[in-house]
Amino acid sequence: MTVSQDSRVLLEIRGLRAEVEGKEILRGLDLTINRGEVHAVMGPNGSGKSTLAHVLAGHPAFTVTGGEVIYKGMNLLDLEPEERAREGIFLAFQYPIEIPGVTNATFLRAGVNEIRKHRGLEPLDSFEFLDLVREKSKLVQLDQSLIERDVNEGFSGGEKKRNEIFQMAMLEPDLGILDETDSGLDIDALRIVADGVNSLRSPERSMLVVTHYQRLLNYIIPDFVHVLYQGRIVKSGDKDLALQLEERGYDWIKEEAAASEISDAFTGRL
Amino acid sequence: MPGSDSSVKQDLSPHLEWLESFHRSSGPAAPVIAELREKGRRALAEKGFPTRRNEDWKYTDVSGLARRVFLPVASGLGRKLTEGEIFPFLYESPEWPRLVFVDGRFDRELSSLPGVVPGLVVASLAEGLAGGCGSFERCLGQLARPEFSGFTAQNSAALREGAFIRVAAGAKVEPPLHLLFLATQEGAGSYLRNLIIVEEGAAVTFVETYASLECGDYFTNTVSEIFAGRDAVVDCYRLQMESPSAYHVSHVEARQEEGSRVSFTTVNTGGLLVRNDLNVLLAGERCEATLNGLTLVDGDRHVDNHTAIDHASPNCESHELYKAVLDGRSRSVFNGKIFVRPGAQKTDAKQTNRSLMLSPLATVNTKPQLEIFADDVKCTHGATVGQLRDEEIFYLRSRGMSEDTARQLLTYGFANDIVEKIRVEPVRAFLDRVQMATLHTSFVSEG
Numbered sequence: 043m044t045v046s047q048d049s050r051v052l053l054e055i056r057g058l059r060a061e062v063e064g065k066e067i068l069r070g071l072d073l074t075i076n077r078g079e080v081h082a083v084m085g086p087n088g089s090g091k092s093t094l095a096h097v098l099a100g101h102p103a104f105t106v107t108g109g110e111v112i113y114k115g116m117n118l119l120d121l122e123p124e125e126r127a128r129e130g131i132f133l134a135f136q137y138p139i140e141i142p143g144v145t146n147a148t149f150l151r152a153g154v155n156e157i158r159k160h161r162g163l164e165p166l167d168s169f170e171f172l173d174l175v176r177e178k179s180k181l182v183q184l185d186q187s188l189i190e191r192d193v194n195e196g197f198s199g200g201e202k203k204r205n206e207i208f209q210m211a212m213l214e215p216d217l218g219i220l221d222e223t224d225s226g227l228d229i230d231a232l233r234i235v236a237d238g239v240n241s242l243r244s245p246e247r248s249m250l251v252v253t254h255y256q257r258l259l260n261y262i263i264p265d266f267v268h269v270l271y272q273g274r275i276v277k278s279g280d281k282d283l284a285l286q287l288e289e290r291g292y293d294w295i296k297e298e299a300a301a302s303e304i305s306d307a308f309t310g311r312l
Numbered sequence: 313m314p315g316s317d318s319s320v321k322q323d324l325s326p327h328l329e330w331l332e333s334f335h336r337s338s339g340p341a342a343p344v345i346a347e348l349r350e351k352g353r354r355a356l357a358e359k360g361f362p363t364r365r366n367e368d369w370k371y372t373d374v375s376g377l378a379r380r381v382f383l384p385v386a387s388g389l390g391r392k393l394t395e396g397e398i399f400p401f402l403y404e405s406p407e408w409p410r411l412v413f414v415d416g417r418f419d420r421e422l423s424s425l426p427g428v429v430p431g432l433v434v435a436s437l438a439e440g441l442a443g444g445c446g447s448f449e450r451c452l453g454q455l456a457r458p459e460f461s462g463f464t465a466q467n468s469a470a471l472r473e474g475a476f477i478r479v480a481a482g483a484k485v486e487p488p489l490h491l492l493f494l495a496t497q498e499g500a501g502s503y504l505r506n507l508i509i510v511e512e513g514a515a516v517t518f519v520e521t522y523a524s525l526e527c528g529d530y531f532t533n534t535v536s537e538i539f540a541g542r543d544a545v546v547d548c549y550r551l552q553m554e555s556p557s558a559y560h561v562s563h564v565e566a567r568q569e570e571g572s573r574v575s576f577t578t579v580n581t582g583g584l585l586v587r588n589d590l591n592v593l594l595a596g597e598r599c600e601a602t603l604n605g606l607t608l609v610d611g612d613r614h615v616d617n618h619t620a621i622d623h624a625s626p627n628c629e630s631h632e633l634y635k636a637v638l639d640g641r642s643r644s645v646f647n648g649k650i651f652v653r654p655g656a657q658k659t660d661a662k663q664t665n666r667s668l669m670l671s672p673l674a675t676v677n678t679k680p681q682l683e684i685f686a687d688d689v690k691c692t693h694g695a696t697v698g699q700l701r702d703e704e705i706f707y708l709r710s711r712g713m714s715e716d717t718a719r720q721l722l723t724y725g726f727a728n729d730i731v732e733k734i735r736v737e738p739v740r741a742f743l744d745r746v747q748m749a750t751l752h753t754s755f756v757s758e759g
Contacts (some may be wrong), residue, residue: 102702127712139707143725143732152721153711160712192725209711295621 050076052217052248053098053306058095059108067093069273070109077219078245082259082284083252085270086292091181092136094270095221098250099133100126114216127153128160130216134206134223141193146205147175148156149193150212178211182238200231200283207238218242219250224258236261258289271299322360326381328353329470334384338472342441344449345471352458352468361462361626368461371585371645371677372616377559380547382501382531384470385415391496392486393525398422401492401523403738408519409434410490411475415530416502418473426554429482431514433476437505440476447478447509455537455565461589463561467503467535474505479514479540488517488736490550495524495532495558506536508546512569515545518741521553523582526556538566538574542596546574549739553746554582556613558599563589570596570625577734578617580607581746586615594621594628594656605634608747609674616645623656623689632663635730637723638674645677650691652684666698668726724748 060068067090075081085091097104098111098124111118114129121129135246139301141149154174155165166174175189184205194202203223210218220239224232239249239262251262259267259281267284269277271292276299287295331353341349361378362369393414399406411434413421418436425434433440440448464466475491493504510516521530532554540546554560560583568574580586592601607615621630636644644666667676680693700722708718729746734740 099704122715123706123709124712124714124718127710133710135707135710139704141704141707141722141725143728144721149708149711149721152713152717153708156712156714156717213711 049282052077053118053311054112055109056111057095058097058111060093060104060106062093062104066107067104067273068097069272069275073090073268073275075248075250077216077248078243079265080243080251080262082262082264082267083250083270083275084254084256084267084284086296087254089270090273091254091270091311092221093273094253095133095219095250098126098217098219099123099131102184124156127158127213127215130214132210132213132215132218134203134210134218134220136222136225138194138202138206140195140197142195144193146189146191146193147171150175150189150209151164153209154212174212179208181211181241182207183234184208198226199226200234203227203231204238207235207242211238211242216246217248217250219252221252222254223251224253224255232258233261256284259284269295271295276302322363322378324357324360327466328357328689330381331356331466331732334470342449344452345441348453348458348468349471350469351453352465352471355458355465356462356469359459359462359465363467368618368647372585372614372648374561374585376589377561380531382499382559384472385417385500385505386633387417390415390417390728391755393419393422393494393496394676395422397525398494400493401494401521402461404740405487405490405738408487408490410492411436412492412494413473413475413502413504414494415497416473416493416504422730429483431480431483432485433478435476435491437472437474437476437507440478440507448476448507451509451537451539451577452505452507453537455539455567456535456563460563461534463587464535464563467505467533467563470501470503470507470533472503474507476507477518478509479511479516479544481511482513483511484514485516488519488739491518491520493520493522493532493534495530495554496527497516498527498529501531501533504532504534506534508536508538510538510540510544510546512541513538513543514541517547517549517736519549519551519736521547521551522560523551523553524555524558528555530555531559532561534560534562536562538564540566540568540572540574542569543571544569544574545572547735548574548576549734549736550576550578550588551739551743552578552580552582552586552588554586556582556611557584558582559584560586562587563591565591565593566601567593567595568599568601571598572596572695573600573602575602576604577730578603578605579730579743580605580609580615580617583615584613584645586613587618588616589618589620591620592622592630593625594625594630597625597627599625601628601630603630603632603634604730604733607634607636607644608727608729609636609644610623610639612641614643615646616647618647618649619694620651621661623650623652623659626655626657626659628656629660630662632661633727633730634665635727636667636676637670637727638667638676639670641673641675642672643677646695648693649681650683650693652682652686652689652691654685656686657688659686659691661689661691663693665695666726668723669697669699670723
């Protein structure tokens with residue numbers, strides 16, 4: 043196992059390849075995230091953004107076919123999804139799942155206590171848990187009555203996304219992965235969600251924000267912006283890159299990528 | 313098919329013999345009882361027990377049950393239970409008025425009858441009859457006809473014990489009334505007949521509990537008739553928690569008059585071979601019927617729920633949701649009939665049946681049966697049979713739960729969807745514990 047030398051490095055992805063249903067989506071992706079950094083991954087539809095988010099969280103439908111992912115010095119790909127969660131990886135779903143018959147409280151308390159157990163902490167009793175709920179639900183202005191409702195059932199689109207960020211606040215991850223959290227949100231809901239995410243930023247916590255549109259990045263200001271195309275990061279920059287993409291679209295990226303592939307191929311032949 | 317079980321002539325003589333000696337030994341009966349017993353005996357002699365050739369019994373083979381004779385426990389020979397022994401079945405609500413039946417015999421000492429609640433009669437059938445309520449004679453046997461099946465015929469022929477509830481017009485009864493049916497004798501049969509009459513504008517909740525104390529193989533044959541008068545509100549809970557090797561056959565017939573609202577919650581956690589028939593007649597306009605069902609079944613057990621809702625009048629609603637969780641080699645059968653009679657316009661009927669398979673060896677047979685003879689109606693039905701979805705499991709694992717915990721919680725949620733609709737808090741809390749324990753054991757035993 044490779045152990046990262048730099049303690050500021052939280053996540054290091056090298057040459058990651060992954061496929062779903064036999065179709066290769068990630069084709070040699072490299073990305074390093076230090077503690078405290080917010081990275082945005084943008085890209086046209088089908089470029090592999092959501093695949094990256096799911097592979098990092100350990101979704102069993104995706105098969106990793108190459109490369110490695112070092113997280114806190116561990117080989118992340120060896121861990122089960124729940125082990126990753128307990129080690130501090132959190133995925134905010136693009137389409138949060140509805141679970142009739144299980145209240146948000148039951149669901150979250152089970153998760154919080156699994157993670158606390160892993161960290162060597164006592165489980166929260168129901169009073170302590172509710173105190174925590176009270177504190178964290180304020181961050182995303184989530185109506186506390188939603189905690190006694192069944193998980194995501196009958197929630198509006200905005201409530202579902204706020205519930206995801208609320209869960210992130212409850213579980214206190216080291217790496218928060220936001221998969222298209224802005225999709226389906228109106229501007230007010232977007233601001234609330236972004237404020238919630240911003241309040242969770244800290245020097246120790248990193249975020250990977252996957253988004254198709256630049257809009258979200260007006261509110262969650264990233265330290266780095268990467269463009270994913272055909273399963274690889276083809277361009278990286280700061281927040282201005284996102285503005286450029288907003289203005290010019292993705293076509294110029296595609297052209298650049300095609301040109302560089304030709305030149306790579308050419309260099310390869312030499 | 314020649315040689316199959318159904319083509320073999322049933323030998324009914326052992327059944328008819330004990331019924332005859334039962335009639336002789338029980339002495340003179342009131343005319344309404346004697347008549348019903350005689351009708352029952354005749355119906356059983358003529359039709360016998362149902363076979364799989366009968367469409368309504370296609371998936372439930374009762375030939376083994378029909379070959380056996382489960383005699384009722386003679387008066388005075390039953391086991392004497394203590395208050396402490398029945399306490400676990402009281403939902404931590406010993407203050408509820410209750411009728412307790414042990415092996416099919418009414419136990420006055422364990423029963424706790426309300427003092428003076430105006431307008432309420434809670435009594436054993438025998439007392440209800442002796443009490444001279446005219447409604448008793450008018451109603452008994454009017455809904456559950458002996459011809460319905462061999463089991464209802466048998467129940468009628470063996471008629472002796474059961475619960476009688478009458479709520480007079482306008483009376484609102486609280487707390488819930490509890491009918492507790494306990495089995496203690498191996499090999500015994502309990503033949504129970506309940507009559508519930510809720511008059512105009514009255515409201516009542518009652519809970520029927522079927523359970524056993526340290527006994528395995530026995531038979532419960534129970535028939536209930538429920539009359540809901542105009543604008544009456546009735547909530548019926550049936551908790552079938554018989555021993556895992558018991559036979560349980562139930563038949564409930566309800567009739568709703570105009571504006572009445574009746575809900576039925578049928579929970580099955582026990583029984584080796586279980587068949588429930590629940591038939592509701594919406595006789596008056598603007599009635600509302602709610603039928604919820606939950607079956608937890610494992611091992612080699614078999615639970616069959618047949619329901620029929622007869623929309624005989626316009627502007628009625630019915631909502632039906634039956635769920636089953638199956639493990640092992642178990643089988644669950646659901647058949648939901650909805651009739652909309654000519655003229656029953658503006659009917660709104662919704663039926664849903666969902667089954668969750670935890671084992672590849674379990675079997676589900678589900679069949680909606682809608683017969684609609686009116687044109688301005690809304691009738692929907694849906695059935696799903698499946699396993700837990702990978703997406704759901706991943707969602708929970710991504711929040712730190714192990715795969716086992718995720719499966720348990722999702723299975724719990726599937727079942728709890730029914731439990732959380734229960735409006736009687738002590739029953740809801742009890743079932744919450746039962747299903748948690750059941751699901752937990754089921755998963756732990758599988759490693």
